[in-house]
Amino acid sequence: MDNLERIKCQKMADEIADNVALSLGVYEAFCNTPREIFVPVGRYAYDLLAQPIDGSQWISSPLTVAKMTMALEVEGVDKVLEIGCGSGYQAAILSHLAHRVFSVERIASLAASSRVNFESLGLRGVHVRHDDGRSGWSSFAPFDRVLLSCATPEVPKRLFDQLAQGGILVAPIESNGAQNIVKFKKLSATEIVSEVLDECLFVPLLSGTA
Template sequence: MSSLEAAKCQKMSDEIANFVELSPLVYKAFSSTPRTPFVPVSINAFKLDAHPIGSNQWISSPLTVAKMTMALEAENCDNILEIGCGSGYQAAILAKVARRVFSVERIEALANSAKALMKNLGINNVFIRFDDGNLGWRSYAPYDRIILSCFCQ
């Protein structure tokens, strides 16, 4: 991560901490996870807003990701199942607080993009599967936590 990106992540983490009480580990996860690669079509990836990511989908606001991460109480969990990988940002954050993250995405282009992004960023403990999230990911169950990062109609 470039020094400019790192500074922006640090600033964003500080802004999030003004709204949500973050544990030191979750704060560090936000500060050390680049945001721009996950928000390919946004002008300002560091605003505390949701942004379009393509395929008619949106990445959650970093504030929402922080609230969900803290509510999940995921620190030091072995296995987390995420339904709705999207661009992979929530999974990348969870990867820094848990041992393994299994994420299911129903849009193949997003699943493939998120897989490539994890590889490029050297995140080796996130496993992404293109499938219907309603089916879960039985072969790695049971999970310590399950998070729904999407809404489907």
């Protein structure tokens, strides 16, 4: 990343920090991840707005990415599963905080382009799979953290099954026409507690692949 990109990233990180309480690690992750790589229209890359990407999908607002990342409490954990890779920006942020990130994307073209984006940044700890996100990635389970980058009325049981005991899952939950970021903590195989954090807006979690 060159100096100009770093300046743009830091300016955006400062704007995020004016609205969301960031840990130093999360702040630095934003400073070290050039968003323009993940946004088709580069001149809007550092606006605090969601942006359209391929496949009729969207890259979330940096404010939403920050809220989700902070809720996940991901710094220093080993394995994170993300459902809904998109162009890869959220996974790239997570890669600066966790040792390994496993991201599932149902749209083949987005899975392929996200791999190119990660390679261009030298992010070797991010692994992408083209598959139905509702299936998770069982061969690498259990995961310390699970993040859904797509909205659902209910988190699929299979994803909770792949979450380690004591782990945290963060998801946009849709109810009564509204979406909210909800933080779940798996206390045991049969006990999960939840906390509603903030309003949000995500594309839906869909079954199958495209």
